[in-house]
Amino acid sequence: MSGKPVPVEIKQSGVRELRIAWSDGQVNDFDVVELRRSCRCANCVDELTGAQILHPSQVGEDVRPQTIRQVGNYAFQVNWTDGHTSGIFTFDYLRQLAEVPDAPSGPAVAEDGAGPRAGEEKGAGGGGCGSHGCGCSH
């Protein structure tokens, strides 16, 4: 027992969604285009600096996995419809990707209690005298 979750099922669950079910019960839907953009092979990421060579705009929205092949007991090798075949997605990496939320789950409101400030406007109508005894010359 290695203790590491491994995929027990991988299938296309939508037009551009790949669903992976893990041995620990977790199920993740991956956007295949995002996956392609997250490729970390030597052609997409500089092995020395870790800098991404692949620019997201180089990956079309219509890219799809053509074939997905399991490599050993640790990764998938994906052949993409854009001709990219050197991408390896390790299970660890997929789990990492799965844990990054694609949107913040809630507003980051920390402070509470100040309450709305009830700004009482001092009544208008002070302009001009309008009445006797104010001092201005009638």
Ligand SMILES: [Zn+2]
């Ligand atoms: Zn790549």
